Amino acid sequence: MDTRLLAIDSQMPDANVLLDAATILRSGGLVAFPTETVYGLGAIGLDAGAVARIYAAKGRPSRNPVILHVASVKAARELAESWPIEAELLSSRFWPGPLTIVVNRRPIVPDIVAAGGPTVALRMPAHPVALGLLTAVGAPVAAPSANRSSRISPTSAAHVLRSLDGRIDLVLDGGSTFGGIESTVIDLSVLPAVILRPGLVSAASIESVIGPVAWKADPASLNLEPLRSPGTIGRHYAPLIPLQSVEGDGRSTAIAATGSGEQVAWLSFGSPQDGIDDRIRVVAMPENASEYAARLYATLYELEQTELDRIIVDLPPDRDEWKGVRDRLLRASMPVDGRGA
Ligand code: TXA
Ligand code: MG
DSSP: OOOEEEEOOSSSOOHHHHHHHHHHHHTTOOEEEEOSSSEEEEEETTOHHHHHHHHHHHTOOTTSOOEEEOSSHHHHHTTBSOOOHHHHHHHHHHOSSSEEEEEEBOTTSOHHHHTTSSEEEEEOOOOHHHHHHHHHHTSOEEOOBSSSTTBOOOSSHHHHHHHHTTTSSEEEEOOSOSSOSOOEEEEOSSSSOEEEEOOSSOHHHHHHHHOOOEEOOOGGGGGGSOOSSGGGSSSOSBOSSOEEEEESOOHHHHHHHHHTTOOEEEEEESSOSSOOOTTSEEEEEOSSHHHHHHHHHHHHHHHHTSOOSEEEEEEOOSSGGGHHHHHHHHHHTSOTTOOOO
């Protein structure tokens, strides 16, 4: 199939372009669109056949459920078997925005969306294109990140095309996404609530609204437990070049690798203090968590285009605001069997 690419203004999206995209979705097609986190690959959410096409295009394992995107809290409630007070509080505080809420699902939600489980993940995105598209469609849109399974999530239309060109109907090109890493996923179907995936909404800000939450185990042990949120299994976000995360300063690791003849890039945390061997490709990453997140995937996509043997990354400090970035880096640097970083 030919994949069309349509430019769209990220702040004031053209209604005709949104209508075109909505028409494709309503007829069962696949449309990639920008959200405030990463690009999503959308299909009509209550049509099992359309959602099956997402799995086929991505090569996604059927045991990994997808998020339903909605245009309002009311639309979310219509998909939920029950809407706990925590869902009410969190949605009124963080929606539209980068928080995904897992609740028990109603029977109208197809099995394939939920990977056969009892729950559904719901999110009302803030990006004007995403919200405009949902409004134009007038129905929930299933949308995982718009990348082939186990690859890095796309933050631009070019990233989407790199893995899905020819496999989907349309990409709405609204430029680079603002947030850069995926939404925080919180499971409210259990008590206390559990953060399944750290993201742009921090645990501290969630706890300030609903009180203490539990954490899903850290990435290194994920594949040893039952599949609670299958998308969080090890090495989910993988660059094509091996990535090594280093606690603290990766300088000596980079120097040693270069010394043994490897071509390496070093993603330093902030600008390196002293001069460094010019055979090492140094990328100074921001010391601010939201700026770092916004740049992370684009940096990895760019480095993938090079002939590097290895990417060495300084892990940011283990603090609340850095949890999402650390999680993605640890996952990207895990060996394929998912054990240990
Ligand atoms: O920011 C985002 O969340 C982006 C944009 C497009 O909205 N979407 C995204 O989707 O990252 P995806 O499919 O790449 O990741 C969704 C995550 C996966 O880890 C999946 O396992 C989990 O949410 N998830 C989906 N439905 C679930 C459910 N019913 N219960 C538990 N986890 C669920
Ligand atoms: Mg994904």
